Amino acid sequence: MSDENMIAPELVCPAGTPAALKVAVEAGADAVYCGFQNATNARNFPGLNFTRDELESSVDFAHQQNAKVLLAVNTFPAAGNFDLWKTAVDDAVDLGIDAIIVADIGVAAYAAEKYPEQRLHLSVQAGASSPEAIRYYCQEFNIKRVVLPRILTVEEIAAIHRDIPCEIEAFVFGNIGMMAEGRCSLTNYVTGVSTNMDGVCSPASHVRYEEDDAGQLFSKLGEQTIDCFSCQENAGYPTICKGRYTCDAHEDPYYAFEEPVSLNLSSLLPDLIRAGVTSLKIEGRQRGKAYVGAVIRAYRQAIDDIMAGREPDLTSLIDLTEGHRETQGAFKTKAWR
Amino acid sequence: MTAKITIGPLLFHWPAEKRRDFYFQIADNPHVDTVYLGEVICSKRTPFFIADIDVARQRLEDAGKTVVFSTLSEVTERRDQKDVEKICDIKNNFVEANDSSALLQLAGRSHYIGQLMNVYNENTMEHLHENGAVHFCVPSELPSDALVVLGDKAKELDAALEVQVFGRTSLALSARCYHARAHNRIKANCRFVCGEDHDGMNLTTLSGDTFLTVNGIQTLSYHYLNLIGELKDLQNMGVTHFRLSPHTTDMDVVIQAFHDVLFDKATITEARDCLEGLDIEAPFVNGFFHGQPGLDYVL
Secondary structure, X not given: XXXXXXXXXXEEEEOOOHHHHHHHHHHOOOEEEEOEOOOOOOOOOOOOOEOHHHHHHHHHHHHHOOOEEEEEEOOOOOOOOHHHHHHHHHHHHHOOOOEEEEOOHHHHHHHHHHOOOOOEEEOHHHOOOOHHHHHHHHHHHOOOEEEXXXXXXXXXXXXXXXXXXXXXXXXXXXXOOOOOXXXXXXXXXXXXXXXXXXXXXXXHHHEEEEEOOOOOEEEEEOOEEEEEEOOOOOOOOOOHHHOEEEEOOEEEEEEOOOOOOEEEOHHHHHHHHHOOOOEEEEOOOOOOHHHHHHHHHHHHHHHHHHHOOOXXXXXXXXXXXXXXXXXOOOOOOHHHO | OOOEEEEOOOOOOOXXXXXXXXXHHHHOOOOEEEEEEOOOOOOOOHHHHHHOHHHHHXXXXXXXXXXXXXXXXXXXXXXXXXXXXXXXXXXXXXXXXXXXHHHXXXXXXXXXXXXXXXXXXXXXXXXXXXXXXXXXXXXXXXXXXXXXXXXXXXXXXXXXXXXXXXXXXXXXXXXXXXXXHHOOOOHHHOOOXXXXXXXXXXXXXXXXXXXXXXXXXXXXXXXXXXXXHHHHHHHHHOOOEEEXXXXXXXXXXXXXXXXXXXXOOOOHHHHHHHHHOOOOOOOEEOHHHHOOOOOOOOO
């Protein structure tokens, strides 16, 4: 399977907490990504993320193990709140973060102007999906790597690779949001908390489960019912883009956007590597240590197998997907659209 | 600056005749200043829109309207980018960018930034201004305290600031067409089923509440944004342009109501009553402006 067109990709892994960071590095992550405990990153959940002190010692640990630390400062500050994002960028530089992952043009401009030597990656939240968009960010902010939105086929990724001056990072495993990242205000519409500005999608504080007289369990976000489960089913976490609805064309409830499935591109790994993807990213900063460790070990082994010309075995990963169901999302074929 | 009423890009896939009649109607309305033309949702629809766009442009310009061409809001395929480039090639009119894929080509010439781009703060506004942006329509989810800061920055930059004040508002974009999905099709063989729903396709929860409306790859609010009660606040904050998003309801009544409040010809209550008398299926909302869930209606 190995050929000269394949360059070993970097495995970039989620670190929701200092403990998860340690697990990720020990499981074989080449790099980990994390965020501060505030709205400056897109996984701003209670109990997650790093204080400045925690990040400092975590960076030391990772660097001793030859792993890089990337910091997500990838939300969109609402006007008047910009200082918090400035502080995040300043602290990242001060702590020797290997790359800052930015999405907002204002934040990118601040980082690029004040710290021209600091490596910047463009977050998936920027939604840059064409060579022209990516080149704009490269030209303006000297972006070194783009994290591509999960809306492209492998073939399209290969074409983009030929047409941009920076590296590509692609998601290969984990939760799959159905909406173009950075362009979704569904959560804010029903909760008053914004994914873009506050870094929260479907906040647990607004989630409720209500049982009716017939024993059916309704999952709700804010006042809206997202799904309904019989007593035999496991109730899923209510995310608007994975809910069941009816419409004129579907009198029976259906998943109007997507079924609750996880992205798993393990079978496309050689194609992604050949397409010129520099970095393979695993989603899941909100996940526990056991999950993170298991996924990373499986992917580490798979990448090493592929590069050594061996057939990778990723069958164990299905147990870690949402509802034990997986998809290749947009990556395999345009028919997904 | 005198408040200006604008007609945002038509988000829905209307039949050619209906679309043409709509723009002729808008041309004849004396209270409209600026009209945005162009297909912003799906490049598969573009050929239909382009076919008679010049007729609409001519009629609107003859009536003294400013015509701005809007780009697609999402680029996944090469034909999407070609559409963006064709719009950006138009030199006689301003172009409104709805995706960063247009920014390189528009660099160095005066252009607009559309509502579907992420301008959340003064620093972003300033950077885009350096690239040539002179007019910003900002996302609907921005609360009033952020708009105050953006209003000050726009004044400092001598740029125009626009806010959507009426109509279903964009909540999400995707690569997948949910209209096609609802009809067990995919985007490639959609057969333009989105054209059946002139205000979008409503989604209802399992509890019987309707709160979302699908428009191809776009998810809109089911409820209609209505900031008629907030117009004076918006004006005081430095908002210069007030965007009405086209729907099948009687847009002349909508335009009149907003005009009358902006120019003190009617009270908010009178104008709101006019709007509530329209044949609109969904309730009004204004929560985002007040920093509350978008589907709240604060009176």
